[in-house]
């Protein structure tokens with residue numbers, strides 16, 4: 019049985035970050051101001067039209083759509099860590115489940131906003147519901163992303179209920195109304211065995227349910243491209259190719275978040291070097307699978323060199339996009355795999371650097387998938403200005419692209435400020451379980 | 462008369478006054494009656510009679526002044542035009558045949574089109590491309606409109622049914638509904654679609670026009686545009702803008718159901734199937750399964766030289 023002092027220490031350690039401090043205010047202020055600047059850029063786009071971007075009639079999808087794919091991709095991590103690892107009994111991952119869920123929820127909910135940024139007539143958004151055409155992949159995407167967002171929110175909330183109760187009881191220095199909110203949200207949790215059982219069963223059900231939905235969101239997103247007859251998109255492996263790529267991006271995002279939470283919230287005892295070691299191995303695994311899909315995706319057309327694809331492949335391998343293509347593949351995929359094979363590299367700081375490399379690579383990889391294909395349509399691009407032939411993003415467009423990232427950071431920061439980032443109840447329970455034989459089934 | 466003349470003399474002053482009163486009232490009444498009569502006549506003369514055809518196909522003659530002009534609210538008008546635009550022209554299946562052996566890159570089609578649809582110079586509903594298929598094959602000019610595919614990928618992917626296929630074969634756009642997602646641009650393998658990235662060219666002048674789906678005018682910022690087979694001209698029984706503008710006899714346009722197409726320059730009407738058969742007609746990229754309604758006749762026996770200055774652009778894709 020865990021001693022009382024142990025339990026108290028865990029509780030106070032994990033609840034400590036839930037308070038208003040200076041660095042939080044400064045950080046939020048910084049995010050707020052940046053967001054306002056980016057929204058100003060969006061105002062320009064609303065007023066003048068999408069000419070403010072570098073898009074044209076040939077490359078008509080650019081940074082926004084690449085970002086959208088990236089956001090959907092990153093949000094998949096919730097499913098991988100909380101559901102797949104959770105269900106397969108990987109206990110080491112359970113302290114990371116909440117971080118993964120917060121990231122998943124933030125990215126999934128902002129993904130919808132990214133797509134609005136790309137619309138020529140955002141005020142007609144409701145047409146998608148009023149005149150929705152079921153045969154359009156956009157409809158499928160809107161539907162599954164919404165479902166995934168709701169399930170992710172539940173997946174975050176249900177296991178959180180016991181912790182909310184703890185918050186309402188233990189956070190004595192909070193104003194009463196805040197503690198009341200915790201209390202209401204904790205739905206009369208009393209830590210009875212029966213309640214524990216309900217929560218575990220519900221969590222398990224959601225975990226099972228979220229897997230197909232998560233696979234669906236990214237598969238459908240990949241179909242936005244694969245369902246067109248364009249060289250470079252017309253591929254039958256786009257679904258799994260995108261899903262595995264998503265795991266790479268999401269794992270990197272979790273690593274970065276782990277590093278900062280551990281450091282800023284002083285959680286060295288809870289997010290340990292062992293966690294970094296394990297998730298480093300996970301990143302190697304998913305990256306290897308992704309590498310395998312990359313080989314298929316690029317080597318097969320490279321071998322055949324069909325006319326339309328040959329132009330694209332040449333462009334990627336050796337011409338306009340070569341530098342970006344090889345940087346993304348080597349710095350964002352191959353090199354991290356090699357580095358992470360060494361135990362020394364699976365320590366917090368090196369992992370942070372690798373995580374950033376991988377995540378940046380993941381974003382640019384989406385650009386590599388989205389943009390070059392459009393620069394090489396079947397028929398030649400003629401009689402149009404040069405900027406229609408080669409896509410160069412503008413400053414305004416870049417600022418608008420940054421906006422959703424700021425939004426994600428705001429959501430993550432806020433959530434991590436009001437809820438314990440490491441599950442308190444579960445950690446205590448695990449401690450109780452450790453010395454004695456398994457009592458509560460954690461899976 | 463004499464008696465009458467005498468009478469007044471005998472009348473007392475009182476009677477006299479009475480008489481004056483009667484005459485006065487009479488004059489007044491009579492006068493106003495005459496006045497009213499003249500007025501009535503005047504009105505009658507002005508209003509000619511006109512013939513009207515009722516909805517039941519009955520020809521009636523009525524007073525024009527009896528008619529009242531119905532002013533449709535712009536909203537109703539738009540709905541009407543949108544419906545008409547979706548219904549299309551009953552009984553037809555429009556097709557276009559482009560004879561590449563005649564095209565000299567005059568670009569009159571492009572100019573006429575841009576003019577009709579209020580497009581910016583870089584927006585092409587129809588674009589004359591400089592083509593070369595292999596290193597040793599001759600270069601040629603190829604006008605490329607929307608193919609009005611019978612299996613159109615653009616229509617399939619549109620999330621709001623803003624781009625649609627009509628029974629008469631034409632693929633149109635409703636820019637009052639388009640959300641500007643540009644999925645159709647991504648899906649069209651023929652690069653046939655253009656977007657209004659900025660405020661359209663004539664948006665100020667066109668402000669008060671009711672939107673016509675068949676002309677796609679006024680163009681709207683943030684929405685799609687593309688070749689419409691000049692659906693508005695077809696409704697009037699005319700050939701499309703580009704077809705009539707070509708000075709070199711490149712375009713044939715007509716109805717597959719009637720098996721007849723008319724050359725826009727010579728106005729000669731020929732059998733559609735025979736034209737294709739005799740000249741080896743084909744469609745672009747049939748392997749994609751889009752089933753285009755635009756047919757090409759190969760650039761065989763061209764009577765013009767391909768301009769040297771265009772050779773480089775035509776061969777660009779072969780070098781790389």
Ligand code: SF4
Nearest residue numbers: 607608610613615649
């Ligand atoms: S050519 Fe393109 S725009 Fe025209 S119908 Fe076919 S897919 Fe649609």
Ligand code: SF4
Nearest residue numbers: 619639640642643645
């Ligand atoms: S841009 Fe407009 S017409 Fe094209 S797919 Fe989107 S809504 Fe449909």
